[in-house]
Amino acid sequence: MVQCDVCFHHCEIPEGRRGFCGARSCSGERIRPENYGRITGMALDPIEKKPLREFFPGSMILSIGSYGCNLRCPFCQNHEISWSAEAMRFAERAETISPEELTETALRLRSRGNIGLAFTYNEPLIGWEFVRDTGKLVHEAGLKNVLVTNGTAELPVLEAIAPYIDAMNIDLKGFTERYYIKTLGGSLSMVKAFIARAVQLCHVELTTLIVPGENDTEDEIRALAQWVSGLTDAAGRVIGSGIPLHISRFFPRFHMTDRPPTDVRTIYHLADVAREKLCSVYTGNC
Secondary structure, eight states, rough: OEOOOOOOOOOOOOOOOOOTTTTTTETTEEEEEEETTSEEEEEEEEEEGGOOOSSSSTTTEEEEESSOOOOOOOOOOTTTSSSSSHHHHHHHEEOOOOHHHHHHHHHHHHGEEEEEEEESSSSSGHHHHHHHHHEEEEEETOOOEEEOOOOSOOHHHHHHHHHGGGGGEEEESOOHHIIIIIIIOHHHHHHHHHHHHTTTTTTTEEEEEEEETOOHHHHHHHHHHHHTTTTTTSSSSSOOSSSSSSEOOOOOOBBBBBSOOOOHHHHHHHHHHHHTTTSSSEEEOO
16 A cells, blocks of 8 residues: 555555546556546637636647546536546546657647647646656647646645646635535645745636635635735745636536526626735636
């Protein structure tokens, strides 16, 4: 049995078994990413769809995803590839693509406005080795790398991929440990630490999905914006007020179909609340 050190779960994984994320396993007394290069989704997307509004706006980016996730969000839009039981069925037929092949594909798509590669759809950091290896080649080819992540990873994982990542969109799904633990199966403190370091390393934008009855109060968004506004760069200068925040509308999905979509007026109002502290607040799914 070997301990995985990617996230707060710190899974003790027996030989031949997988951890909580469904993508990291123990083999030969070593933890390895079973989803390395196994692609379940690929599309050329507008950069704004990540969402990134202040990183090469108007460009396109090749988006890829694998399978597995270390959270259990009941409203997951990609549960077929994220939640372990269902993800395993996708894993059996996922196409294996090497970092070299992906880089070549990204280069071929430059004529269609592609600026690089986005690691997205499932949680990329549970297969951070593939992000690192592919990102390095993409950089060497003169292209950009984007990471769309829940930020639930230990800082050594972030440091390992940081030299190759140009921009991130990080989910800050709420601002209470209760919500992270009870609803998402996560750790707010880990995400906050990840974000605080990430903003010192590359361009970062944040996304908060507003779920009715869960994280939709003025007080929570005000506290979230206050914390973001105090974030600092590597030199200790306060830069948080300039970090873009996306306030996004919830629609009933997966295991959370028992409530209506977030009222559009709520999204606009909470965006205004966030603007008390932040300069760049965008609304999504409205």
